[in-house]
Amino acid sequence: MRQSILLLAFILFSSVVSAQTLNDFTWMTEEYPPYNFTENGQLKGIGVDVLVEVWKRAGITKTAKDISVIPWARGVSIMEKTKGSCLFSTTISPKRKKVLGYQFVYPIPLDKNEAGNHIIAMKSQHIKITSPDDLKKYRIGAVLGDVGQDLVSDAKVPDSQIDTCSNGSLLIKKMIKKRFDVMSYGYPTLESLLKEEKIDKELFEIVYTFPPLPMGYAFNKDTDPALVKELQKSLDSVHADGTADKIRKKYLGH
Numbered sequence: 001m002r003q004s005i006l007l008l009a010f011i012l013f014s015s016v017v018s019a020q021t022l023n024d025f026t027w028m029t030e031e032y033p034p035y036n037f038t039e040n041g042q043l044k045g046i047g048v049d050v051l052v053e054v055w056k057r058a059g060i061t062k063t064a065k066d067i068s069v070i071p072w073a074r075g076v077s078i079m080e081k082t083k084g085s086c087l088f089s090t091t092i093s094p095k096r097k098k099v100l101g102y103q104f105v106y107p108i109p110l111d112k113n114e115a116g117n118h119i120i121a122m123k124s125q126h127i128k129i130t131s132p133d134d135l136k137k138y139r140i141g142a143v144l145g146d147v148g149q150d151l152v153s154d155a156k157v158p159d160s161q162i163d164t165c166s167n168g169s170l171l172i173k174k175m176i177k178k179r180f181d182v183m184s185y186g187y188p189t190l191e192s193l194l195k196e197e198k199i200d201k202e203l204f205e206i207v208y209t210f211p212p213l214p215m216g217y218a219f220n221k222d223t224d225p226a227l228v229k230e231l232q233k234s235l236d237s238v239h240a241d242g243t244a245d246k247i248r249k250k251y252l253g254h
Helices: 002-018 046-058 072-081 094-099 132-137 147-154 168-176 187-197 225-240 243-252
Strands: 026-029 037-039 042-044 067-069 085-091 103-105 118-122 140-143 162-165 182-185 204-209 215-219
Touching: 026 046, 026 072, 042 046, 046 085, 046 215, 046 225, 046 243, 072 085, 094 147, 103 225, 118 168, 118 187, 132 204, 140 147, 140 168, 147 162, 147 182, 162 168, 168 182, 168 187, 182 187, 187 204, 225 243
Parallel strands: 026 067, 026 085, 140 162, 140 182
Antiparallel strands: 037 042, 085 215, 103 215, 118 182, 118 204
């Protein structure tokens, strides 16, 4: 009997010691301006600044330097396999929430005119798209694992017509070299990347817009829901007192 009690006490003690806290979480992002990007060696952006504010209110002792900047597909792989890991800024699609089981803390404040994603073409191509069915006519570029890839796959575009790469900068280079006809990507982010690359944005145009979707912080499905709820409470307060909108205006200017 005494041995059973000791064993139970050991198990309970071990579970308490090994219980994950918010300070144990892993945080990951990609280069996706204006939401998360590196400038002069510093990570910043709407999603980054809002998250740092959330940390302060949740008592998390971390800074932007504790966020890993990695290719999106690698971040998705790590997040899906690692309890207590977060990847942002992540568009909240039905597939990610209901099928893959991601947990989300949201919303990250967006440009008020931004849709979930866009189909973008070079103006010189004179491409016209009026419905998702039209997408099947074209070769489409997308970032691997990004919602842009999911959306064109959902539109029944064959995988053989989807050309993926690791980030938006490579997407632009492939587009200019005519490796594909259109790209599936967020236009505000494209504008930021074109400015960095010193490429005239007037060469590009939006030819189709998907319905708007919210954006947030995605967590591994096995992460303690109570901890995710605690973060959501802190994010709600960042929105409630106007701090989130001030951060949005800081980067978007309106």
